[in-house]
Amino acid sequence: MFTQEQIQALLNVLPERKEDAINAPELARALGYSSLPNQEELRALIRQAIRENHLIGSDNSGYWLINSLDELEDILDSLERRAKRTCDRRNHLLNAWNEKYPDNLSIKISKDVN
Structure with a gap:
């Protein structure tokens, strides 16, 4: 379970436009998580943020805030x-x-x- 501060840090790093999507290794590094393949801790953080009603999009280019x-x-x-x-x-x-x-x-x- 991640803290609200960790979720807010994620939201602060995510770009607001799909065109500016940040890939998983870069996002992991920006948040201080492992950037090794799979980025399991980062993915768990993103899943929790989505369960808490944050609109996070992803595709092959990376992650961003859906707007x-x-x-x-x-x-x-x-x-x-x-x-x-x-x-x-x-x-x-x-x-x-x-x-x-x-x-x-x-x-x-x-x-x-x-």
Whole structure:
């Protein structure tokens, strides 16, 4: 759990325009976190900030503060596509297991993201 001061530090560093997005390694360094691949602590901070209703967008270029409905909807569409691909991969693994091991079927059911 991060403090409100840590969240505020994140918000202070994030640019207000998508065009000025800051990539994860740079953002991690600016906040004093590890800039090694995955930046797990930074990602946890961002997830908490979003759960606390801060509008943080991201794409391949980096992170920024969402400031328009168009940006928000682009991010929502991107997250939905990613969730669908993850769910599709899950379903393929489930089906492959059940086909390969019909005597040891998983009781999990296929999921779908609409």
